[in-house]
Structure formats: structure tokens, C-alpha cells
Amino acid sequence: MASSLAPLVLLILKRQESYGYQIIQELKDKTEGELQVAEGTLYPVLKKMEAKGWISGDWKKVESGRERRYYNLTDKGRHELDAQFSQLNYINELINKLWNLPTSTSTNPFKLTSM
Amino acid sequence: MASSLAPLVLLILKRQESYGYQIIQELKDKTEGELQVAEGTLYPVLKKMEAKGWISGDWKKVESGRERRYYNLTDKGRHELDAQFSQLNYINELINKLWNLPTSTSTNPFKLTSM
């Protein structure tokens, strides 16, 4: 799912610049191989994110001579990251509202807190 | 987004049976009008969820004489609800992993806890 990929990419790039291939490796490593994003899935997402102004890419020649396109989070991307997390919180509040109705006797299913 | 609609519908039906039109009203009410799901959006989602066996629908004639299709959560739907929340937790753990890396000095962005 490419739509859930964007926020993860934003998070990764918030820490430090990276490039497509590395992002795929990182997602794979951090999930013990569970999240195997195909290259053909990620690259179009990166291009789209760049088109939206969330990230900016730069070609860099590394010591080996190989070219890599390094992406950085833009200010707009930082705002988008905030927006996507607000959205997450919004959905969570809705879930809690739907869960905590008069007839319900159960406790909250989940709590999402900002720290 | 229809994919985010399914878990909300599952949550609603977990509480009690309902029908399309009412589900739309409930989502609208609980979000102070922010989540206005079009009928053409919800009904196909309900049909798809029924096809997947998550919910089962029954036509009922209410006192006024009008017909409504009431949906109930099936056992499969209950499992699906659990699965979708596990998925949510999984994504959250991933987010925390991506956030809490050696070079990062910040605190957790969010914490999702089961209660």
C-alpha cells in the first residue's frame, strides 16, 4: 500500500537524507523482512512526493562512482508529516468515540498519545 | 477513502446491527459533520464486506413498511477487526522503531497501547 508508505518515508527522511534503495533496505531491516517494498512501488512514490514538494532530490556521485538520488525532507514535508499524524490522531479519536458509547461496557481499545 | 471505512464499519457493527443509511448518519454525527461519507461510497463497501464474509445482511421491513438491509458482524468480521487493529499496532511499532534510532535524541512521537 503506497499510501501508507508516504508517512514512513517522511519519518525516515526526517532523521536524515536517504535514497530509494536504502529506504527499501531500512524498511526491510526494521521489520525483520516483513515489509518488502518493491522498487517499482517505492520509486514512483518518491517521485510523487517530490512533485508534491514534500521532499527534494539531488543526484550525488558517491566515492565508488555510482550515482544516487538523495532525498531530503522539505519544510512542506515537515508540515505534511505533522498533518498525517494529526490525521492518525483524528481517526483514533473517532475510534474511541465509536467504542465508548452509552451501551458499551468495555474499556478503550487503544490510546494514541503524543509525548 | 474506502479502505479506512471498513474498520470503522466493523467497529460500529460490533456494538450493534445497523444499516447503510444509519451508519452514514452515525459517522457524520460522531465527527460533527466532518466525515460525510457519500451513499455511493458506503454501499459498495458494505457489499464488498459482505462478499468477504465480514458482515451479513438481512432485509427487514420496519413498522413504517419501509425495507432496510440490516448488517451484523460475523465471526469472521470479528477476527478481521482484531486483525486490522493488530495491523495498526504493527505500523505503530514500526513508526517507533524508525523514530527511536541511535542518532535520534527525541522522545517517542506516539504510543499506542491496548487496555
Next chain:
DNA sequence: TTGCTTTACTTAGAACTTCTAGGTATGTTT
């Protein structure tokens, strides 16, 4: 009793998203 509003459900297909499956090219290891 006519017309307007609300309730209640349906569907075709346009518009959009996603990803498979192919490709290119360079560096590294065997």
C-alpha cells in the same frame, strides 16, 4: 393532493491509485 424533503438503496463507469514485470546500467565478487 400536490409537491418538497427525507429516508433508503443501487449502479455504471470515469478517475485515480497501485504495483507487476519488464527494463537499463554500474560496481563487486567468484
Next chain:
DNA sequence: AAACATACCTAGAAGTTCTAAGTAAAGCAA
């Protein structure tokens, strides 16, 4: 030199989503 890993790209098939249209019955106000 062959095989493998790195690194990126894209057409278009396949799938999803939702707009915009429709049907029809009940309630209500004029």
C-alpha cells in the same frame, strides 16, 4: 566472464474509489 548486488526507471495492467445518476416509498406542509 559470469553472477550478484546496487541503483534507478517506467508502461500499462489491474485494482480501487467515488461521482453522478437513478429508483422508490414515506412524511409533511401548503
